[in-house]
Amino acid sequence: MAGIRGKDTKPELFIRKALHARGFRYRLHDRRLPGKPDLSFPKYRAVILVNGCFWHGHDCHLFKWPSTRQEFWRSKITRNRQKDRETWQALRERGWRVAVIYECALKGRTRLDPNMVIDTTEKWLHSEQEALVVEGIDEKSRTGAQDEKRVSV
Numbered sequence: 148m149a150g151i152r153g154k155d156t157k158p159e160l161f162i163r164k165a166l167h168a169r170g171f172r173y174r175l176h177d178r179r180l181p182g183k184p185d186l187s188f189p190k191y192r193a194v195i196l197v198n199g200c201f202w203h204g205h206d207c208h209l210f211k212w213p214s215t216r217q218e219f220w221r222s223k224i225t226r227n228r229q230k231d232r233e234t235w236q237a238l239r240e241r242g243w244r245v246a247v248i249y250e251c252a253l254k255g256r257t258r259l260d261p262n263m264v265i266d267t268t269e270k271w272l273h274s275e276q277e278a279l280v281v282e283g284i285d286e287k288s289r290t291g292a293q294d295e296k297r298v299s300v
């Protein structure tokens with residue numbers, strides 16, 4: 148149900164390897180930055196957060212409220228969401244650009260072409276855009292408007 152939390156998850160390793168192969172160099176879990184972001188790129192003043200959909204309460208098919216210990220999970224996930232917002236804000240206030248890549252962009256039926264995910268991320272790193280969110284696309288509820296919202300390039 149919950150999966151394993153924490154560092155060095157599969158999607159995170161994929162992103163790390165792929166960007167490294169394209170010549171990007173980064174710091175991992177830099178303690179000096181708010182929220183110890185998964186990857187940080189001082190040269191680009193950018194961080195990348197690779198978020199597990201369950202722990203971060205992402206609104207997608209990989210997230211379901213557990214049927215047991217409901218109260219515990221509600222307060223846990225709600226707290227995680229709150230912490231996410233605070234971390235993003237703290238990073239932005241310090242002048243860092245923030246990209247969030249959700250697990251569902253790389254896993255399950257909503258996953259995107261992995262090369263496209265890396266292309267999008269690479270383009271964003273070289274850009275001056277403040278924020279990027281990469282998440283899976285649910286074909287069933289796919290509409291033009293949603294596409295725009297879901298992959299902001």
Ligand SMILES: [Zn+2]
Pocket residue numbers: 200205206207208209210249250251252282283
């Ligand atoms: Zn998700």
